[in-house]
Amino acid sequence: MARLQGRRIIITGGASGIGRATARLFANEGAAVAVLDYSAEAAEAVAREVGGVAVAVDVSDAASVATAVAAAVSALGGLDGLVNAAGIFSPAGLADTSADLFARTLAVNVLGTFLVIQAAAPHLRAATGATIVNIGSGVGLLPTGPGSTAYVASKGGVIAMTKAIAMELAPEVRVNVVCPGAVETPMTAGTLRDASGDFLRGVTRRYALGRAGQPEELAAAILFLTSTESSFVTGIALPVDGGRTFH
Numbered sequence: 001m002a003r004l005q006g007r008r009i010i011i012t013g014g015a016s017g018i019g020r021a022t023a024r025l026f027a028n029e030g031a032a033v034a035v036l037d038y039s040a041e042a043a044e045a046v047a048r049e050v051g052g053v054a055v056a057v058d059v060s061d062a063a064s065v066a067t068a069v070a071a072a073v074s075a076l077g078g079l080d081g082l083v084n085a086a087g088i089f090s091p092a093g094l095a096d097t098s099a100d101l102f103a104r105t106l107a108v109n110v111l112g113t114f115l116v117i118q119a120a121a122p123h124l125r126a127a128t129g130a131t132i133v134n135i136g137s138g139v140g141l142l143p144t145g146p147g148s149t150a151y152v153a154s155k156g157g158v159i160a161m162t163k164a165i166a167m168e169l170a171p172e173v174r175v176n177v178v179c180p181g182a183v184e185t186p187m188t189a190g191t192l193r194d195a196s197g198d199f200l201r202g203v204t205r206r207y208a209l210g211r212a213g214q215p216e217e218l219a220a221a222i223l224f225l226t227s228t229e230s231s232f233v234t235g236i237a238l239p240v241d242g243g244r245t246f247h
């Protein structure tokens with residue numbers, strides 16, 4: 001398949017989990033991929049695997065983002081798409097959420113998404129049929145159990161911001177947000193496993209499909225929103241969550 005043939009795409013958080021699965025799928029679909037990640041070594045490994053370029057970045061730092069986006073655009077020779085998959089999740093309920101934890105979560109998840117879009121926007125506007133896909137979360141649509149106050153606030157922010165930016169960048173750039181349910185990645189391996197090592201059944205047993213997602217299942221949805229197959233779709237928040245939010 002070559003649904004992204006000739007497209008030049010930045011993927012933040014592309015060194016791991018959902019971002020890495022997206023980098024692999026996009027490269028298979030013919031895209032030239034720039035993997036932007038905090039972890040330079042892991043980004044290099046993914047870039048080598050997919051024949052792309054790796055750029056180290058801290059998405060929460062405006063100067064770092066400006067340098068990294070410029071380097072990626074220069075290496076790719078332009079920019080047609082952006083996937084914002086960099087993110088952090090530190091579980092903590094209301095009482096245990098320090099001001100620093102709250103600020104850091106919003107700095108990476110919300111400000112980071114904003115800064116990368118801001119730096120990429122002029123390049124995307126100059127392209128034809130450009131796209132941005134942000135990664136929100138199901139909890140940003142419908143918070144469930146306790147323990148993730150700052151994260152929920154950040155993902156609600158990403159979802160609302162996506163719609164605001166979709167208006168601002170239309171009609172040149174389509175901007176959407178994917179809202180995953182629990183997905184098996186390094187992020188959840190540290191937080192959503194029970195003592196037996198199984199994916200915490202309490203998290204996914206209420207999903208209609210009764211299981212956690214795989215990163216490749218998110219990458220497929222991100223591909224849809226990046227390809228011309230979604231050419232009449234902008235400003236949506238798409239749950240990809242095994243039926244977590246519809247019942």
Ligand SMILES: NC(=O)c1ccc[n+]([C@@H]2O[C@H](COP(=O)([O-])OP(=O)(O)OC[C@H]3O[C@@H](n4cnc5c(N)ncnc54)[C@H](O)[C@@H]3O)[C@@H](O)[C@H]2O)c1
Nearest residue numbers: 013015016017018038058059086087137180182183185187
């Ligand atoms: N895994 C899930 O269950 C799940 C559910 C809903 C939403 N999400 C969201 O999906 C996205 C990807 O998550 P994942 O599960 O693949 O996580 P992951 O931890 O496997 O990957 C996240 C990547 O982001 C990078 N990163 C973190 N902080 C960064 C920074 N400041 N600058 C640049 N890169 C940074 C990390 O180095 C890592 O490579 C995140 O936004 C996450 O919040 C994940």
